[in-house]
Amino acid sequence: MNKFFVDDTVNEDCKRQALGIYLHFPFCRRKCDYCDFYSVVPSKPWQIEEYVRALIGNVSEICSADVEDYLVDSIFFGGGTPSLLSPGQMNRIIVALSQKFRLSGDCEITLESNPATLTPDSLCQYRRAGVNRLSIGLQSANEGELCELSRIHTPKDFLLAFHQAREAGFDNINIDLMYGIPGQTFDSFMRSLDFAVGLNPEHLSVYGLRIEAGTPLGARDPSTYVLPSEEVECRMYLACVDSLKKLGYNHYEISNFSKPGRECRHNSKYWNCEPYIGLGTSAHSYFNNVRYSYVSDIEVYCAGILSGLPHSELMAEYSEITPDDREREYIMLRLRLSEGICVRRFAKLFGRDFERIYAPRLAPYIKEGLVYLSGSRYALTPDGMLVSNSILCDLIDF
Ligand code: SF4
Known part of the structure; x- marks a missing residue:
């Protein structure tokens, strides 16, 4: 067991309420044409390190008395592409969390990743830092479809990263897949699904592509690409549900499938209305009957946290739940x-x-x-x- 974690068989911990921590990492190597998440390409070489310092500052400013009755049983590094964090930066963040919160011995620590950013060495070091669940974005096993999405990886990169992750000791891996991609057919989607399940992952997330206004894909002339019809998209989804069920996956949420007992503990908190604290620019929280989020602006967030501004001045939303x-x-x-x-x-x-x-x-x-x-x-x-x-x-x- 990593030294940061406590043995949660200790009776006292059983009385604590479970809590999830989400950390938003807002950087990507290149922006995908369909993406409307809050993420940018770093504008200066030291921007990621500055952001890490702000995140750690954000953690240390949390009032210890507010969280002493909680036991953190899930940490989720989402983004963006948090696999752009160096293992050393990841380790510093996890250490900071372990100094502020009580972490359970079996705390699920998930890292979202882009396969083109992973190496055998970084995977081993993430694992050593305590990351025990890896989510890898495949989206499609078809090269043409990945180009339509302007993803930075190929199916080959994904395959390599997946095997390297297994070798590094990751025994809990999620694969992200997408349907409704320009140029995708029912058969090509099913081939991507076969490719993914052939690797025997513990979890699959399968989302329909939504073309959002304000993205490069949303701004593109619709006559330049062909989307699968609504009827084909429905067939893709239903065939996916059917084949994953036959393979023993539990369809536990609209877009999520897992081997028994491998449901994503962190995301399940959102669907079960359980408390979580979000840290980082644009991160959302649900804690003490309040929903709040930080501003979606890296510069404002970093400058505010690093200069000691009260957190209330960095909120984009704050509402008590009736x-x-x-x-x-x-x-x-x-x-x-x-x-x-x-x-x-x-x-x-x-x-x-x-x-x-x-x-x-x-x-x-x-x-x-x-x-x-x-x-x-x-x-x-x-x-x-x-x-x-x-x-x-x-x-x-x-
Ligand atoms: S890698 Fe993910 S977060 Fe980054 S631009 Fe692409 S879809 Fe968005």
Whole structure:
């Protein structure tokens, strides 16, 4: 066990509430044409190191009394491309976290990565620093499709990185895949899926590409590329759900599949409305019944943290969650999960009768085969997951 972690079999820790930590790393080697996450190409050589110093400053400024009753059981380095952090920088951040928070002995530490940025040496050192879950962005195993997305890696780079990660001791790996890519066909998507499952990863995340305004792809003349039709995209998703289930993957969330017991602990916190603290520019938190986020501006964030500005001045949002908000969020997030909503648990949490309030609105969807009721649980079917947004909008008065 790494020296930073505590043995959480100690009784006292059992009483602590679990907490997740998200660290946003806003740099990429090159911006992908479809991406609307907050990330930039570093504008100066020392910008990453400056950001690391700010992140560590952000951690050390957290009031210890606010977090002493919590046990951190997940840390997630997301971005951006956090695999651009050197292992030494990663280690410093994890040490800083271990000095501020109590980390559980089995704390899940995930690193999102781009295969073109990984080396055998960096993988071994990340592992040594405590990273025990790796998420690698493949998106597609088709070179032409990767070019359409302007990804910086090839399928070959991915394959190499995946094997090197296994050799470095990563036994919990997620692969990101995408459907709905320009030029993609049903068959080419299925070939990418076969390529990914052929590697026997513990987890797969499969997302549909959304063309967002404000991205280079969004600004492109639509006559210059061909997207799969909506009907083909639906077939891709349903075939993916079907084949992954047959291979023993648990379809536990709309876009996420895992081997038994390998669900992403960190992301599950979001869907279960559990607390997490986000650190870094544009990072979101849900803690002590408040949702807040830091400004999406690297320069403002770094200058503010490094000059000791109160954190409240670096917030982009800060809102206390009312009981109504909590109920709406719970419904929206829980229905993303295959487990769905248990009416008994709902009654315990909110003191309200889910069936009396929502069953009349769900009835037409049950009839259409988009929602099902099993015992005391309401959940979306795979067809329902395809149209989850419209069902949720209908269910909850916005
Ligand atoms: S690597 Fe990921 S975060 Fe970076 S630009 Fe591409 S999609 Fe966006």
